Amino acid sequence: MERKQQGKQSVRFACPPVICGAASIVGEKEGDGPFGDQFDFIEMDPLVGGDTWEDAEGRLQEKAAEMAITKAGCGKDAIRYVVAGDLLGQLMASSFGLMSLQKPLFGVYGACSTMGESMGIGAMLVEGGYADYVLAMTSSHFASAEKQFRFPLGYANQRPKAATWTVTGSGAVIIGTPGASHAMARIKGITTGKIVDYGVKDTMNMGACMAPAAADAIAAHFTDFGSRPEEYDRIITGDLGMVGEDILIDILREKGYEIADRYMDCGIEIYGKDQNTQAGGSGCGCSAVMLAGYILKQLEAGEWKRVLFVPTGALLSVVSFNEGNSIPGIAHAVLLESLVED
Amino acid sequence: MERKQQGKQSVRFACPPVICGAASIVGEKEGDGPFGDQFDFIEMDPLVGGDTWEDAEGRLQEKAAEMAITKAGCGKDAIRYVVAGDLLGQLMASSFGLMSLQKPLFGVYGACSTMGESMGIGAMLVEGGYADYVLAMTSSHFASAEKQFRFPLGYANQRPKAATWTVTGSGAVIIGTPGASHAMARIKGITTGKIVDYGVKDTMNMGACMAPAAADAIAAHFTDFGSRPEEYDRIITGDLGMVGEDILIDILREKGYEIADRYMDCGIEIYGKDQNTQAGGSGCGCSAVMLAGYILKQLEAGEWKRVLFVPTGALLSVVSFNEGNSIPGIAHAVLLESLVED
Numbered sequence: 001m002e003r004k005q006q007g008k009q010s011v012r013f014a015c016p017p018v019i020c021g022a023a024s025i026v027g028e029k030e031g032d033g034p035f036g037d038q039f040d041f042i043e044m045d046p047l048v049g050g051d052t053w054e055d056a057e058g059r060l061q062e063k064a065a066e067m068a069i070t071k072a073g074c075g076k077d078a079i080r081y082v083v084a085g086d087l088l089g090q091l092m093a094s095s096f097g098l099m100s101l102q103k104p105l106f107g108v109y110g111a112c113s114t115m116g117e118s119m120g121i122g123a124m125l126v127e128g129g130y131a132d133y134v135l136a137m138t139s140s141h142f143a144s145a146e147k148q149f150r151f152p153l154g155y156a157n158q159r160p161k162a163a164t165w166t167v168t169g170s171g172a173v174i175i176g177t178p179g180a181s182h183a184m185a186r187i188k189g190i191t192t193g194k195i196v197d198y199g200v201k202d203t204m205n206m207g208a209c210m211a212p213a214a215a216d217a218i219a220a221h222f223t224d225f226g227s228r229p230e231e232y233d234r235i236i237t238g239d240l241g242m243v244g245e246d247i248l249i250d251i252l253r254e255k256g257y258e259i260a261d262r263y264m265d266c267g268i269e270i271y272g273k274d275q276n277t278q279a280g281g282s283g284c285g286c287s288a289v290m291l292a293g294y295i296l297k298q299l300e301a302g303e304w305k306r307v308l309f310v311p312t313g314a315l316l317s318v319v320s321f322n323e324g325n326s327i328p329g330i331a332h333a334v335l336l337e338s339l340v341e342d
Numbered sequence: 343m344e345r346k347q348q349g350k351q352s353v354r355f356a357c358p359p360v361i362c363g364a365a366s367i368v369g370e371k372e373g374d375g376p377f378g379d380q381f382d383f384i385e386m387d388p389l390v391g392g393d394t395w396e397d398a399e400g401r402l403q404e405k406a407a408e409m410a411i412t413k414a415g416c417g418k419d420a421i422r423y424v425v426a427g428d429l430l431g432q433l434m435a436s437s438f439g440l441m442s443l444q445k446p447l448f449g450v451y452g453a454c455s456t457m458g459e460s461m462g463i464g465a466m467l468v469e470g471g472y473a474d475y476v477l478a479m480t481s482s483h484f485a486s487a488e489k490q491f492r493f494p495l496g497y498a499n500q501r502p503k504a505a506t507w508t509v510t511g512s513g514a515v516i517i518g519t520p521g522a523s524h525a526m527a528r529i530k531g532i533t534t535g536k537i538v539d540y541g542v543k544d545t546m547n548m549g550a551c552m553a554p555a556a557a558d559a560i561a562a563h564f565t566d567f568g569s570r571p572e573e574y575d576r577i578i579t580g581d582l583g584m585v586g587e588d589i590l591i592d593i594l595r596e597k598g599y600e601i602a603d604r605y606m607d608c609g610i611e612i613y614g615k616d617q618n619t620q621a622g623g624s625g626c627g628c629s630a631v632m633l634a635g636y637i638l639k640q641l642e643a644g645e646w647k648r649v650l651f652v653p654t655g656a657l658l659s660v661v662s663f664n665e666g667n668s669i670p671g672i673a674h675a676v677l678l679e680s681l682v683e684d
Contacts, residue, residue, distance in 0.1 A: 095662075099670060
């Protein structure tokens with residue numbers, strides 16, 4: 001067996017798989033934001049034609065999956081595995097939303113880091129020869145997340161400044177072998193994260209829970225690849241928000257890495273300042289739709305050559321929180337490269 | 343890239359990874375059952391020294407992980423990835439129980455099929471060259487599962503005959519490259535399942551929800567490998583229980599496969615008939631501890647040469663159930679072979 005391991009936590013792909021299809025479906029609020037014209041489809045019905053919030057989120061996944069497959073042009077039959085997850089208990093959105101695909105399914109959970117996890121596993125399965133095409137995806141929905149993690153919408157509770165707004169949306173990518181048509185970018189490597197717990201217990205301040213995990217994964221990536229921040233056009237986290245951004249930049253600065261001039265957070269970018277979302281967007285869907293709707297297009301156009309995409313998750317459950325536990329974080333980094341030659 | 347795909351849903355490993363360490367930790371009731379002397383450790387404290395049921399389940403995982411690593415003799419540093427999950431919302435037991443390992447973590451969820459999912463991913467990562475050793479594991483706990491899915495224990499509700507009893511336990515295996523020492527059996531292939539929904543809505547009859555998914559995965563395995571039931575010493579499902587067993591055997595008979603004479607269900611076997619567990623044991627931990635405690639030992643001793651291990655999951659959530667949804671099933675098959683030559 002050929003060893004493809006890079007450093008302690010990373011893989012450098014010798015035959016990098018490509019992303020050859022991507023779809024982003026968002027809700028009305030995300031459509032009203034600064035990236036509204038970048039997303040593939042803006043769903044104006046919060047229930048997506050369904051009966052419940054969970055059903056609605058599943059329908060977002062189903063639509064995003066079908067659109068990504070169509071855009072890849074590979075045909076549904078060519079998809080070997082689906083690697084998908086969401087924030088809901090027992091992955092309700094994925095379990096019900098993706099049933100109709102009738103494909104071998106690996107359900108995954110990494111809180112809002114799930115897109116990084118599904119892409120990491122998907123890329124290894126493709127490069128390893130276990131699949132020609134893998135569908136990697138995730139979703140979140142503002143109403144299903146508020147219902148599960150915080151307060152039912154009808155309570156109309158006030159939101160503190162550090163709170164984030166769960167993105168309604170689903171992002172899906174098709175990962176294919178290097179020769180696949182419609183290739184948008186290549187997955188050059190991955191750095192899989194560990195759980196990092198700084199003891200933060202505030203569910204209204206998820207950025208502070210996740211930033212140490214993001215710093216850990218990004219620093220591990222630099223160490224494993226022997227690289228420096230200057231070698232990346234963008235270093236993009238999932239949903240740290242305003243509070244988490246500062247913490248991340250500070251921690252990495254202490255470790256000797258200056259990323260502020262090339263740093264971007266999907267959660268900060270996805271909503272406008274006038275959209276009343278406090279610290280920014282969050283949820284599995286946040287980084288997934290920004291990847292499919294915006295980041296991949298920049299790579300495809302050659303605007304960016306090298307991007308470290310780092311979805312970030314807070315391993316929060318209502319039960320663990322009510323039992324007084326802290327909220328540990330996890331983050332998974334995916335190294336994306338443009339296929340456009342200089 | 344070398345294609346390693348077998349049929350539509352399967353992988354046949356050219357360089358089969360081995361299981362080179364396995365640990366099973368169970369609760370008192372499981373220790374009192376017919377396989378009590380097979381498990382590595384019987385934990386007499388239902389809280390495992392913790393404060394809550396979720397904490398207790400996490401501690402079971404932590405102990406099983408450490409024991410499996412010790413038995414593999416590879417040292418903790420050699421473990422590249424942990425692939426783990428459980429039944430709790432947001433994988434609470436894995437998130438908190440495995441934090442101290444400080445290893446790159448892929449959280450997975452396939453309800454009670456999770457052990458099949460974690461072993462499938464783990465085996466591909468090892469054979470693909472992405473890891474020399476992967477820790478694949480899962481857990482369940484009677485009290486945390488009852489609290490989450492059914493009724494708090496204090497209600498003392500009555501249990502119908504089709505109900506199963508969630509196993510308190512955690513099973514862990516170390517998957518290593520073919521040359522690994524302490525090898526107990528090889529993983530010759532996997533068949534990854536699809537979601538199958540027959541529309542069953544009874545949370546007290548999980549066997550009926552899962553049996554069609556098990557039949558689907560087993561039939562797909564036979565088709566993909568061009569094999570017949572006679573070529574396997576045992577075909578072993580996770581936790582179909584008494585009701586699910588009959589359904590599975592009937593469905594496969596209709597498809598032209600007779601498995602009754604070599605069929606075993608971990609859920610039926612793990613408790614004695616006098617233990618008042620109705621249709622048998624269930625939970626992620628059920629098939630995991632039976633694999634680590636019993637099945638692998640039979641393969642190691644050469645008593646069985648070829649086993650199809652098929653953990654079975656019911657994709658049930660309290661929310662989806664209360665919203666009137668059916669309970670879809672999923673099952674993942676792992677083909678295990680003995681290393682003992684005839």
